[in-house]
Amino acid sequence: MTTQRMVISDANSGLTMSIAITRPESALFSPKPLVSPSGYLTKKMLLKKLESFTNGAKINNLIEAMRASSPTRRATDSDDHNSWTLRHPSAISMFDEIMRASIGKQIVVFLDYDGTLSPIVDDPDCAFMTNEMREAVKDVAKLFPTAIVSGRCRAKVYNFVRLPELYYAGSHGMDIKGPSKGHRKGNPVLCQPAREFLPMIDEVHKALVEKIKYIPGALVENNKFCLSVHYRRVEEKRWVELADQVKLVIKDYQELKLSQGRKVLEIRPMIKWDKGNALEFLLESLGYAESNKVFPVYIGDDRTDEDAFKVLRNRGQGLGILVSKVPKETNASYSLQEPSEVMQFLKRLMEWHGKGCPY
């Protein structure tokens, strides 16, 4: 018997694996040394081994991302808090400057829900916003078109907010509806670009509930056009098991993609539609598709809100405000630390308007 080492690299992952192959002497000088005679590894088998190894690496990456989430996307070490704040100053301290840029333009307000209007809590069903916040949003909506853009299903986020005069974009923007009350009522806005995925999402929801029911604290939330697998209340030592189960279920669904939120794995249809598209769709519905007379203000805390920040950056219009206490990579221009500051900002917006936009 002889042992040889073989090194295989995977171009996609950049991983290199060295494998020891043991085989009889007689096979050493075979013209096709790795082609499948019984009992030893063929090239195909080695590649398969490499594939499972890279899948293992992907799972490890996923686990790393799960550990790093909430707060997500920490900036690099050198990127300390002060320099980050210089690049993303507080939207409250820069309020006057922001408002000056909006003069002569129609302000449109976009608000994420979890972590923006309500604090992050352990139980997703208990993420209530305060009445004071609700009043602030209600007052802002009297002055400017206002939309809630959430990863939650539209009906659920509506039950938390309970303001029929708003636009709602649920399921990460894949389910949009206009106001059912107020002076903008009658706007027949409705957009559901992922309708055909409903049966698939239901199927995957059922499969996931079944697979993860043994993991204490794990929860699958059906957000209609997408799913959230929560692990905030799962012991960290069981995260690998949870990620494995999720991957196992969705591996048969090429049309679905997996992404990461704040202690949550998000499963969504593989379509090019996100919160950024929802923002553009709503601006278009309001008649501001090509207009430079609009000033969209988007406030959000999550990775998924980055798609909307990016749209604003590319349009060179309005501003994105990231809600975060810690430095994060972001396309937003300004920051606010937590929902209470979001409320302060909304109140300033009303006062400013009440003063007749004093610039």
Ligand SMILES: O=P(O)(O)OC[C@H]1O[C@H](O[C@H]2O[C@H](CO)[C@@H](O)[C@H](O)[C@H]2O)[C@H](O)[C@@H](O)[C@@H]1O
């Ligand atoms: O777009 P959003 O409105 O921010 O929704 C994103 C997800 O938010 C919710 O989960 C997050 O908040 C929960 C309550 O505070 C918290 O328990 C969880 O760990 C967070 O990830 C919501 O439950 C998800 O369905 C949304 O996708």
